[in-house]
Amino acid sequence: MNSTIMTEAAADLPEDSSTVRGTLAGTESQWQLIRRRFRQHRMARVSLYILILFAFCAVFANFLAPKDPLKVQARYTYAPPQGLHFIDRDENGDWSFRPHVYGYKVEVEPEALRRVFVIDPSKKIYLNWFVEGHEYKLLGLFPSNIHLFGPERKRDPLYLLGSDRLGRDMLSRLLLGTRISLSVGIVGVVLSLFFGVLIGGLAGFYGGWFDAVTQRTIEFLRSLPTIPLWMALASAMPSDWSPLRVYFVITLILSLLGWTELARVVRGRFLALKDEDYVAAALYDGASHIRVVMRHMVPAFTSHIITAASLAIPGMILAETALSFLGLGLQSPVVSWGVLLQEAQNIRVLATAPWLLAPGLAIVIAVLAMNFVGDGLRDAADPYAR
Amino acid sequence: MSTSPEQPVLQVRKLSVDFPHKDGAFHAIESLNFDLLPGKTTCFVGESGSGKSVTARAIMNIVDPAIITQGSVTIIDRESQNSLELTSLDTDSEEIRAVRGARIAMIFQEPMSSLSPVHTIGQQIVEAILLHQDVNETEARKRAIEALKAVHIHSPERAVDRYPFEYSGGMRQRAMIAMAIACEPDILIADEPTTALDVTTQAEILLLIRELQRKRGMSVMFITHDMGVVAEIADDVAVMLNGRIVEHGPVDQIFHAPKHPYTRKLIDASLGLEQAAARPVPPRPDKPLIQIDDIRLQFGGHKSWFSKTVYGAVVALESVSLSLWPGEILGIVGESGSGKTSLGRVLMGRYKPVSGSAIYTDRQGRERDLTQAASFRDKQVYREIRMIFQDPYSSLNPRMTVEQIIAEPLRINGLASGNELRERVANLLERVGLSASMMERYPHAFSGGQRQRIGIARAIALEPRVIIADESTSALDGSVRAQILDLLLDLRDELGLSIIFIAHDIGVVRYLCDRVAVMHRGRVVETGLAHQVCDAPVDSYTQRLISAVPRPDPRQRGLRSA
Numbered sequence: 001m002n003s004t005i006m007t008e009a010a011a012d013l014p015e016d017s018s019t020v021r022g023t024l025a026g027t028e029s030q031w032q033l034i035r036r037r038f039r040q041h042r043m044a045r046v047s048l049y050i051l052i053l054f055a056f057c058a059v060f061a062n063f064l065a066p067k068d069p070l071k072v073q074a075r076y077t078y079a080p081p082q083g084l085h086f087i088d089r090d091e092n093g094d095w096s097f098r099p100h101v102y103g104y105k106v107e108v109e110p111e112a113l114r115r116v117f118v119i120d121p122s123k124k125i126y127l128n129w130f131v132e133g134h135e136y137k138l139l140g141l142f143p144s145n146i147h148l149f150g151p152e153r154k155r156d157p158l159y160l161l162g163s164d165r166l167g168r169d170m171l172s173r174l175l176l177g178t179r180i181s182l183s184v185g186i187v188g189v190v191l192s193l194f195f196g197v198l199i200g201g202l203a204g205f206y207g208g209w210f211d212a213v214t215q216r217t218i219e220f221l222r223s224l225p226t227i228p229l230w231m232a233l234a235s236a237m238p239s240d241w242s243p244l245r246v247y248f249v250i251t252l253i254l255s256l257l258g259w260t261e262l263a264r265v266v267r268g269r270f271l272a273l274k275d276e277d278y279v280a281a282a283l284y285d286g287a288s289h290i291r292v293v294m295r296h297m298v299p300a301f302t303s304h305i306i307t308a309a310s311l312a313i314p315g316m317i318l319a320e321t322a323l324s325f326l327g328l329g330l331q332s333p334v335v336s337w338g339v340l341l342q343e344a345q346n347i348r349v350l351a352t353a354p355w356l357l358a359p360g361l362a363i364v365i366a367v368l369a370m371n372f373v374g375d376g377l378r379d380a381a382d383p384y385a386r
Numbered sequence: 387m388s389t390s391p392e393q394p395v396l397q398v399r400k401l402s403v404d405f406p407h408k409d410g411a412f413h414a415i416e417s418l419n420f421d422l423l424p425g426k427t428t429c430f431v432g433e434s435g436s437g438k439s440v441t442a443r444a445i446m447n448i449v450d451p452a453i454i455t456q457g458s459v460t461i462i463d464r465e466s467q468n469s470l471e472l473t474s475l476d477t478d479s480e481e482i483r484a485v486r487g488a489r490i491a492m493i494f495q496e497p498m499s500s501l502s503p504v505h506t507i508g509q510q511i512v513e514a515i516l517l518h519q520d521v522n523e524t525e526a527r528k529r530a531i532e533a534l535k536a537v538h539i540h541s542p543e544r545a546v547d548r549y550p551f552e553y554s555g556g557m558r559q560r561a562m563i564a565m566a567i568a569c570e571p572d573i574l575i576a577d578e579p580t581t582a583l584d585v586t587t588q589a590e591i592l593l594l595i596r597e598l599q600r601k602r603g604m605s606v607m608f609i610t611h612d613m614g615v616v617a618e619i620a621d622d623v624a625v626m627l628n629g630r631i632v633e634h635g636p637v638d639q640i641f642h643a644p645k646h647p648y649t650r651k652l653i654d655a656s657l658g659l660e661q662a663a664a665r666p667v668p669p670r671p672d673k674p675l676i677q678i679d680d681i682r683l684q685f686g687g688h689k690s691w692f693s694k695t696v697y698g699a700v701v702a703l704e705s706v707s708l709s710l711w712p713g714e715i716l717g718i719v720g721e722s723g724s725g726k727t728s729l730g731r732v733l734m735g736r737y738k739p740v741s742g743s744a745i746y747t748d749r750q751g752r753e754r755d756l757t758q759a760a761s762f763r764d765k766q767v768y769r770e771i772r773m774i775f776q777d778p779y780s781s782l783n784p785r786m787t788v789e790q791i792i793a794e795p796l797r798i799n800g801l802a803s804g805n806e807l808r809e810r811v812a813n814l815l816e817r818v819g820l821s822a823s824m825m826e827r828y829p830h831a832f833s834g835g836q837r838q839r840i841g842i843a844r845a846i847a848l849e850p851r852v853i854i855a856d857e858s859t860s861a862l863d864g865s866v867r868a869q870i871l872d873l874l875l876d877l878r879d880e881l882g883l884s885i886i887f888i889a890h891d892i893g894v895v896r897y898l899c900d901r902v903a904v905m906h907r908g909r910v911v912e913t914g915l916a917h918q919v920c921d922a923p924v925d926s927y928t929q930r931l932i933s934a935v936p937r938p939d940p941r942q943r944g945l946r947s948a
Contacts, residue, residue, distance in 0.1 A: 029828070030785045277781035281844065284734055284773050285795040286765035299785045 037380035044376020047369035058179040062136035065172035066150045066158050070333055073167030078353045079117045081162040099127045125156045162355035164343050173335050180336035181317055184251050188316040189309050191255035196262025204270025218260040234328040243334040250329050254319050265308045269301040311374035314367040337363050394421035395572045395605045401457035403444050414440040415629040427606040429616045432626035433863040438609045442575045446486055447472050488518035491566035495578040497558035501550040507561045508546035511568050518569045533564040556587035575607045584721035589934035592619055613656035614936030618943055625649045637940045655864040656938040674709035675884050681706045681742030683728055702728040704908045715885040717899030725908040726888045730854045735762045772845040776857035778837035782829040788840055789825040795847050814843040835866035854886045871898050892935045896920040904928045
């Protein structure tokens, strides 16, 4: 027997040598292969780091925010962003490392007779690490008032990204908005994933009338114009609902259409896999349907599902933004990127306070990063495809 | 062959092609030397990966992403004796495009993927003619019809306006040939043109190529891995191994006085199948293991909500009656579409026939009708009747290790766990000729033959009584195929198996099987002892089938000379 193996291996060498060389004798699992392929995708890797940063900001938004995102400061409306300086020069001309910003002074614009803030280099506001500020609950559990950084004196203005109409700090609001916007995307996709995998899986595995009905339903749902549908559903919400309830209903509305796409992906994979010989082999082993699905079919497309989901999150985020921007989604005091952008609806406001567009930049970066990560995952997803 | 006084039409010298790779390069072919002579057929044989197809592409100078690292390919005009070196030309230059298709034409293994599905056959031939010849469209169409006539397609005037999907596999290959010869090339490169075809169709195509070659004095470069085909059509043979020509000579010398050990191995592998002695018939107990009676299977024919209306049922099996006796290997042969695979699936409970029965007597002596879903409910049938699949690549879950794959049936049936399970898997691997240390690898690290061994290990894991092997060796190269067949024979004797072996390859069936059932269009047309059916067939269809099988001996050519 040994000699037969030898000759067979020798005869097949040219065909197989490349695969064997690449995979350390072929003992790497699917996930190891995916991870290695993903690492080779540079854009996706960089984007993944950006997303991790965003997620970090979302989780520790309160800790990172230097000012109370909800606190109205009538004295500093539409204050422009302050530049951050690191090197301080004191009266003697000595240099030292001490982060600081400059204060504001108020000038009156001669033509419009409007109050404008001008950076005043004579007033220095020094920044400190771990200062005490407004109260919050870390991770929603631990009460605290320590912030990563803040002005030495609690009352000094600190507007690294400027302030809005009511003098609230844009940076703090942006950080808090990250939390809502990202979680709307993720919760919405998780919901759609649940319905999509369940319905798509059943349709793909059993086929027949159930498949026909779900397919027609999906086609119908996808033929509806999305924005008017969302608007109708959102405006049907009673205005006296609590912000939290509105938040959940909005994610539900978003995933109402989101599941259709995922259901199609899952159904397609099921149909393709059903004809694979190894699935037939598992059936002939006497495996139950549940086992065939969970052990032989699901592992074959989890990577595809992760990919489809990561590509669906940006869609959710954009949809939430669109709804909130139109004033139909989340409402103050809940802060999301879309809610923030509501402030930037007026062209005259934009001309005087262009920093109100910062949330737009955050959306662009987040959506692009998610798309790149999704692309990277898709390329890495099937390590056995050529 | 270089002593031949005739002037070659193509001279290949020191041709080497590399596939650049992240670390170094893979040498696909290395310093090949050969000539192609007008009116002669040179066969290139070798197992997959030996560089046959790369050689053909290198002649056409279309090897991207590989690169031709050295050597020359010179094409010599038969009338003017002008020669043109091809490898130095730009791969997209005017000159090389004037050679491709016009002076060197090529036909491929899979005619469907080489034909455009959205154009009629005629349009595609006309386009080829217009590209290379200075004629108008009416004249080109006339030539296209002539070309179709030359490849014996019925009523070419009408066939010219049909689409590829309206053609059968053999007709498509004829159409490809028509397209190739429409510009009257000096050289025809045929890359496994009959591998995807049934034997009877293969015989027709081989005859056709030879007839056209004689008529037009073409030089044919024929790539194949089937020694029977080589013996049938070759004038010269080049044997390739790992990118090199290890032996080159006239066909008779290659078959009857091979010099290189690899050539000898190839010929022995094909002759081994051929020269199997008739095996003694095992004594028959009073009752068959599986008794198939009058089975009729049809597909479609019912209407369901929403889905497309089905116009009529396709009958896949029609009054099929067969019996499988304990300890025997029953071969089921037939061309594609003859219903042999459907029969296997009926026995595994996958398809439910309209009428008929398949009574299986299980270990406890209970009778179970395999056409009833209830027979499969307690999984005992699945433990006793096992399947080996055709494609060694799709039949193993790429996401499971070999250990998990072989352990799966044992685990599902709760027969072993933990260390005992691992030990049994190790024993099974060694039983099928693999090393137990390979357990942790994933299937993609194995070759086709090794994967098929893994599939066999999975099948015998439950100590079955019957194995249904559906074309289990058709995806394998000659010598590997012979090893797998011997393994099946060993296992039969050792485990007392009965095997239903579904195949289209008569040679394999003759070698392996005790009895043979020949199927044609869903019916069993002949049953009998393997050597009787193969050597003295009674039914006219079987006779046609057997005579179409090329014999691996050039002195016994079976095809009528045109």
